[in-house]
Amino acid sequence: GHPLVVAVDGPSGSGKSSVSKAAARALRLAYLDTGAMYRALTWYCLDRGIDLKDAAAVENAAEELPLEQSTSPDAEFVKVGGVDVTEAIREPRISENVSAVATTLGARTELIRRQREQIEKHRNRMVVEGRDITTVVAPRAEVRLLLTASEEARLRRRGVQLGGTQSKEQLAQQVLERDKKDSTVVNFTRAADGVVTLDSSDLDFRQTVDAVLDIVHRVL
Ligand code: C5P
Numbered sequence: 372g373h374p375l376v377v378a379v380d381g382p383s384g385s386g387k388s389s390v391s392k393a394a395a396r397a398l399r400l401a402y403l404d405t406g407a408m409y410r411a412l413t414w415y416c417l418d419r420g421i422d423l424k425d426a427a428a429v430e431n432a433a434e435e436l437p438l439e440q441s442t443s444p445d446a447e448f449v450k451v452g453g454v455d456v457t458e459a460i461r462e463p464r465i466s467e468n469v470s471a472v473a474t475t476l477g478a479r480t481e482l483i484r485r486q487r488e489q490i491e492k493h494r495n496r497m498v499v500e501g502r503d504i505t506t507v508v509a510p511r512a513e514v515r516l517l518l519t520a521s522e523e524a525r526l527r528r529r530g531v532q533l534g535g536t537q538s539k540e541q542l543a544q545q546v547l548e549r550d551k552k553d554s555t556v557v558n559f560t561r562a563a564d565g566v567v568t569l570d571s572s573d574l575d576f577r578q579t580v581d582a583v584l585d586i587v588h589r590v591l
Contacts, residue, residue: 374495375495375587376496376497376509377394377514378508378509378512379501379516380500380501380517381559382519382525384532387518388406391583393444393576396445398584400497403442403498406469412438412482415451423468429472430475438450439451470553474552486508487509502557503559515563515565517559519570519572529542569582569586
């Protein structure tokens with residue numbers, strides 16, 4: 372088929388992952404969750420006892436990271452050195468430390484290289500989701516989207532995702548703190564030139580997926 376890279380960026384709790392996955396399924400495209408790569412690297416660093424403030428060590432860990440990741444929107448798995456970490460990388464200890472890893476520029480360079488390699492391997496037919504996909508990883512993607520949502524909507528969604536076990540204050544602390552740390556190296560709060568903003572605050576899941584598919588079909 373024709374090249375069709377759909378780049379989706381957005382803050383945490385914007386619904387990026389589930390929406391991107393559903394769009395990939397509908398469009399019969401491969402799917403890459405780049406956040407899972409930063410999470411897998413964080414898991415690996417913690418497992419190895421690597422000091423996250425040691426940029427050279429984190430960069431080195433990124434280069435040797437033995438990562439296997441599903442690129443099918445129907446079967447999510449992430450493995451590091453043969454260990455299934457699909458669930459472990461969603462734990463709070465990872466969410467709390469992932470920004471430290473993701474703001475290490477040498478580590479980003481390596482993961483960005485791997486992301487571009489994946490896009491190429493899938494012959495440019497892929498939905499790629501993260502924070503810097505529209506701007507850095509795939510600035511020439513056929514479709515570039517910034518998925519946003521109000522702070523209120525994002526906190527509500529993340530709360531539901533975590534099973535309603537966290538207080539409002541805990542959620543705000545976790546979600547907003549991480550976005551703040553991440554935004555020191557990647558800008559996912561404002562759309563770059565040529566990037567379409569889709570605000571999902573008042574849309575449900577199905578409506579958001581349909582809006583994404585409409586945007587894709589407009590450029591096809
Ligand atoms: O999307 P998710 O919340 O799983 O991403 C986890 C973390 O990975 C983000 O908080 C950010 O630190 C990092 N990340 C990034 N660039 C991307 C995707 C994720 O820095 N393209």
